[in-house]
Amino acid sequence: MVNLAVNIGSLKLKNPIITASGTFGYGYEYEDFFDISRLGGIVVKATTAEPRDGNPYPRLAETPSGMINAVGLQNKGVNYFVSEIYNKLEKIDTNIIANVSGSTVESCVEVARKMNELDHIAAIELNISCPNVKEGGMAFGTSVKESYRITASIRNVCSKPLIIKLSPNVTNIAEIAMSVESAGADAISLVNTFLAMAIDAEKQKPILSTITGGLSGPAIKPIALRMVWQVHKAVSIPIIGLGGIMNATDAVEFMLAGATAVQVGTANFINPAVTMDILKGLEDYATRHMIENISELTGALQL
Amino acid sequence: MKQIVDLTIIDTVKIGDAYSIIRCTSKDILPEMKPGQFASLKIENNPKVFLRRPFSIHDYDKTENTVAFLIKIVGEGSRTLTELKRGDTVNAVLPLGNSFHFDAKGKSLIVGGGCGIAPIYFLAKCMKEINADFDIIIGGRTCNDLLCLDNLSTLSTTFCATEDGSKGSKGFVTDIPALSNNLSQYGKIHCCGPEGMMKAIAKTAVANNVFCEASLENTMACGIGVCLCCVTKTVHGNECVCSKGPIFNVKELAW
Numbered sequence: 001m002v003n004l005a006v007n008i009g010s011l012k013l014k015n016p017i018i019t020a021s022g023t024f025g026y027g028y029e030y031e032d033f034f035d036i037s038r039l040g041g042i043v044v045k046a047t048t049a050e051p052r053d054g055n056p057y058p059r060l061a062e063t064p065s066g067m068i069n070a071v072g073l074q075n076k077g078v079n080y081f082v083s084e085i086y087n088k089l090e091k092i093d094t095n096i097i098a099n100v101s102g103s104t105v106e107s108c109v110e111v112a113r114k115m116n117e118l119d120h121i122a123a124i125e126l127n128i129s130c131p132n133v134k135e136g137g138m139a140f141g142t143s144v145k146e147s148y149r150i151t152a153s154i155r156n157v158c159s160k161p162l163i164i165k166l167s168p169n170v171t172n173i174a175e176i177a178m179s180v181e182s183a184g185a186d187a188i189s190l191v192n193t194f195l196a197m198a199i200d201a202e203k204q205k206p207i208l209s210t211i212t213g214g215l216s217g218p219a220i221k222p223i224a225l226r227m228v229w230q231v232h233k234a235v236s237i238p239i240i241g242l243g244g245i246m247n248a249t250d251a252v253e254f255m256l257a258g259a260t261a262v263q264v265g266t267a268n269f270i271n272p273a274v275t276m277d278i279l280k281g282l283e284d285y286a287t288r289h290m291i292e293n294i295s296e297l298t299g300a301l302q303l
Numbered sequence: 304m305k306q307i308v309d310l311t312i313i314d315t316v317k318i319g320d321a322y323s324i325i326r327c328t329s330k331d332i333l334p335e336m337k338p339g340q341f342a343s344l345k346i347e348n349n350p351k352v353f354l355r356r357p358f359s360i361h362d363y364d365k366t367e368n369t370v371a372f373l374i375k376i377v378g379e380g381s382r383t384l385t386e387l388k389r390g391d392t393v394n395a396v397l398p399l400g401n402s403f404h405f406d407a408k409g410k411s412l413i414v415g416g417g418c419g420i421a422p423i424y425f426l427a428k429c430m431k432e433i434n435a436d437f438d439i440i441i442g443g444r445t446c447n448d449l450l451c452l453d454n455l456s457t458l459s460t461t462f463c464a465t466e467d468g469s470k471g472s473k474g475f476v477t478d479i480p481a482l483s484n485n486l487s488q489y490g491k492i493h494c495c496g497p498e499g500m501m502k503a504i505a506k507t508a509v510a511n512n513v514f515c516e517a518s519l520e521n522t523m524a525c526g527i528g529v530c531l532c533c534v535t536k537t538v539h540g541n542e543c544v545c546s547k548g549p550i551f552n553v554k555e556l557a558w
């Protein structure tokens with residue numbers, strides 16, 4: 001029997017498989033396909049202080065081994081989340097992680113404060129990396145100073161484990177990681193999507209209404225892996241690795257590079273039950289390599 | 304309940320150069336499907352295709368445990384599907400989305416254009432089963448786009464229009480008298496086809512105060528309402544076509 005449990009600071013996960021924000025709804029959308037309480041955790045869709053209608057259609061461009069999205073944080077706002085959605089999440093027997101987003105520090109603080117009061121929210125993931133909002137969003141995540149400032153502000157109102165989700169759209173990811181660590185983050189998740197673009201050559205027009213959007217899927221995996229490795233060498237807080245994970249081997253690679261847990265995003269669209277395949281594959285891998293505790297894999301890359 | 308199923312191809316029938324109907328079964332009992340719903344099909348063995356592709360349920364036979372799709376070849380995904388052979392498998396997530404709000408009260412009109420005829424056939428079959436009174440109109444660019452005309456004609460009175468006049472009346476479906484000047488005989492209109500066609504129908508329907516619903520075809524990633532990529536503008540803001548639709552009352556749409 002492999003022990004699949006891992007700890008992200010004080011947050012205990014029954015296994016390292018978490019679903020990524022914006023790709024798994026609120027979890028219950030997947031209940032028809034498998035028992036979602038078997039997941040290590042679910043990061044729910046981004047919540048902002050005010051309702052947001054998101055960007056105009058088209059919001060999606062398929063690209064080789066990936067997709068570019070320009071959703072723009074569409075959600076009904078934190079008050080709606082608290083009154084209409086939260087009670088449905090209380091029934092889910094796994095870690096529910098809130099994804100807090102916004103265009104100003106104040107609005108993120110407001111969302112984090114309200115999320116912090118909800119018992120069944122196990123942790124807060126602060127999204128300082130959304131490439132799809134005009135102001136704020138990714139801007140926080142691309143500046144050492146700004147990422148420190150927003151992390152420290154959220155830390156003040158957040159007694160739950162605080163995970164900062166980093167943007168890969170930077171020249172030095174380790175620098176940002178160290179800055180949020182020193183501002184009090186309990187963990188780091190990376191990466192969010194890469195700023196990207198798709199063009200319809202026949203029409204000579206951009207495919208997305210916003211011209212640029214965020215690239216996800218296997219196309220980004222090698223870069224995400226490199227960033228997890230660099231951050232692992234730079235900080236001592238736990239890392240949640242993501243970016244293009246499609247199967248158990250991908251998940252193992254992220255753990256070897258330094259991740260304590262992983263998130264699965266775009267792959268859920270291709271196979272709604274992919275996380276259960278990954279979980280099974282992870283267990284098989286551990287058995288094959290005579291690993292008793294899956295946590296032994298973290299940073300175990302042999303050089 | 305939505306399911307992930309491996310479908311086995313029973314046969315594929317080519318209709319002209321551009322369309323194919325693929326009929327499938329499964330070793331397990333297929334979930335109940337309603338007209339207007341769709342399936343999200345996985346495209347295997349084609350590295351150019353990453354995401355699943357949505358296709359309407361063209362036919363579903365509970366006793367035979369079969370489901371069929373009518374596929375127009377427009378790109379890599381649709382082409383790969385139509386190249387599948389008897390015995391091949393295709394992975395599907397189904398059934399997805401809402402369904403047509405049909406009933407046997409009064410007289411209804413069903414309108415399909417191009418590959419929008421796909422869900423129309425299943426709808427007409429189900430309406431026939433409940434002894435509903437309805438007319439069918441289908442349209443296309445040429446007679447090659449008037450899919451399933453023979454099958455539809457066995458279900459009810461079927462009018463057709465082609466833009467080049469190669470079959471039926473020359474012009475658009477909206478030029479057919481049933482739609483252009485006799486619309487108030489109908490209690491409900493159900494339509495699926497190119498957006499321009501549906502907008503024109505919606506306009507006359509609203510002007511004549513007739514209930515009208517349209518099936519939309521936005522590009523999709525997840526098909527189950529989580530990615531928020533497939534939205535259409537409605538009077539309630541952006542709504543997902545895959546989960547709140549694909550069938551919308553045209554009065555709700557910001558057309």
Ligand SMILES: Cc1cc2nc3c(=O)[nH]c(=O)nc-3n(C[C@H](O)[C@H](O)[C@H](O)COP(=O)(O)OP(=O)(O)OC[C@H]3O[C@@H](n4cnc5c(N)ncnc54)[C@H](O)[C@@H]3O)c2cc1C
Binds near residue numbers: 382418519522
């Ligand atoms: C709910 C729903 C039901 C559908 N039912 C059917 C059906 O029963 N039969 C059928 O043939 N098709 C149907 N479609 C459309 C079908 O999904 C697309 O044609 C298919 O995804 C194209 O994939 P591809 O890889 O062949 O082409 P791609 O390479 O993805 O695209 C080729 C070209 O077609 C255009 N295109 C792609 N998707 C669409 C679309 N949805 N509408 C208009 N243009 C598009 C692209 O912009 C591009 O120019 C449906 C779509 C939806 C959302």
Ligand SMILES: Cc1cc2nc3c(=O)[nH]c(=O)nc-3n(C[C@H](O)[C@H](O)[C@H](O)COP(=O)(O)O)c2cc1C
Binds near residue numbers: 215216530
């Ligand atoms: C459609 C879509 C919506 C997303 N929405 C969010 C979001 O609301 N908040 C967030 O932090 N990340 C969001 N992301 C980013 C993912 O959580 C993830 O970081 C990214 O997709 C990379 O992982 P992947 O390649 O496994 O998908 C979204 C991604 C996609 C594809």
Ligand code: FES
Binds near residue numbers: 525545546
């Ligand atoms: S396709 Fe993902 S929400 Fe509709």
